[in-house]
Amino acid sequence: MGSKYSKATNSINDALNSSYRVPFESFRVPFVDLQEATNNFDEKFHIGLGGxxxxxxxxxxxxxxVALKRYTPESNQGLQEFQTEIEILSFCSHPHLVSLIGYCDERNEMILVYDYMENGNLRSHLYGSDLPSMSWEQRLEICIGAARGLHYLHTxxxxxxxxxxxxxxxxxxxxAKITDFGLSKKRTELDQTHLSxxxxxxxxxxxxxxxxxxxxTEKTDVYSFGVVLFEVLCARPAIVQTPSRGMISLAKWVVxxxxxxxxxxxxxxxxxxEIRPESLRIFGETAVKCLALSGEDRPxxxxxxxxxxxxxxxxxxxIQDDPDCKSMISVI
Known part of the structure; x- marks a missing residue:
């Protein structure tokens, strides 16, 4: 997380929340520099809208x-999510997590600054756009990358x-890089409070x-990731229109x-x-297990x-033409 904007800080902004303390060294970026980077937040630089x-x-x-997430008053998120994002990405660093370059809290602004991801989000490559279709191997590699990022978070x-x-x-x-940590929770918080x-x-x-x-629990993420796996396989949204039953969840339909x-x-x-039957079987069985109704039954x-x-x-x-491997496939 190196940058010439690097600056050690002990607080997020006393005007926003005098009680909050950033637990690790973090980066502040002057608002004027972000204005310059986006031509004063020109709409032609606008690439998305999130919570x-x-x-x-x-x-x-x-x-x-860079990609900048700028808080808007109409948002259903706010200071808590801003603080959480900074805190999580201050101590979590992994090749499959998006990197936080810095943040800005001047002039009552809340802006998060990340490395720019050239190819956007996974969903846009699966449906709802005119982007070219990805191969099955490429989709598997992306799923593996995302799983590595989530596994790192859970550990x-x-x-x-x-x-x-x-x-x-x-x-x-x-x-693949996991992003958007505003709703994340640390296991220590849950263990200490024993609260839902x-x-x-x-x-x-x-x-x-x-x-x-x-x-x-971590199995909450596993369930959601199971839905993602079937989005990748079927190129359909999480809520789908079925021929006979109208709108239902993709999870229910695929199970x-x-x-x-x-x-x-x-x-x-x-x-x-192009999908080999053995690859499809392992992928499908794994994704279905992620969608088990009970967290204890999920991997x-x-x-x-x-x-x-x-x-x-x-x-x-x-793996091919190996009798031991074929035997393993038959019992998984």
Whole structure:
């Protein structure tokens, strides 16, 4: 997280919240520099809108391409999410997490500054845009990258709480980076308070057990990631329009299709012919297990990661004509 804007700080902004203390060294970026980077937040630099506010692209004086999330009063998020994002990314650093370059809290502004991801979010490459379709191997590699990022978070005692395809960004080499940590919780918070949390998340990705009981665990992220896996396989949104039943969740639809042995019928037609049966089986079984109604029945993110890597090896034909491997496939 190096930058000429680097500056050690002990507080986030006394005018915003005199009680909050940033627990690690963090970076402040002057507001005037962000105005310059975006031509005073010109609308032609506007690239998205999230729960926190508008997202802009820009270029800092040193040539660094950045994405800026600027708080808007109409947002359903605010100071708490701003603080959480800074705190999480101050101590979490991983190749599959987006990097926080800095933040700005001048003039009652709340702006987060990240490395710019050239290829946008995963969802835009699956449906709802005219971007070219990705191969099955490329999709598997992206899923593996995202799983590595989530596994790192879980081993760092962090629960993301809003895993979805729009929160998986892709850099210039299509390397997956998890983003948007405003709703995240640290495991230590939950262990110390022994309290259930206010249910937050996104419709279609929300763990039903968490929704019903308000008890947050790492398995909440696993459920949401299972939905993402089927978005990747089927190129369909988390809430889908079905021919016979109208609007239902993708999770419910794919689980029913898997039970009926009809999963192949709802796969993205752009990739259905290139997926090896063994790779599809491991991927499908793993994704369905992520969607188990009980968190205890879901795999850990580490287990999910292993199975996805195995599905990729099967797709790449690294494992072939080996009787031991064939025997292993038959019992998984």
């Amino acid at each position: 926190f506010g508008k997202v802009y692209r820009g270029v800092l004086r040193d040539g660094t391409k 760092s005692a962090v629960i993301h709480r809003d895993v979805k395809s729009i929160n998986i960004l892709l850099d210039e080499n299509f390397v 949390t206010l249910v937050q998340g996104t419709l279609g990705y929300l763990d039903p057990e968490y929704f019903n009981r308000g008890q947050l 029913e299709s898997q039970k009926k042995g009809q999963l192949e019928q709802i796969i993205d037609p752009n990739i259905v012919a 850990s993110m580490g287990d999910v990661l292993w199975k996805l890597e195995y599905a990729l090896r099967l797709q790449e034909s690294v």
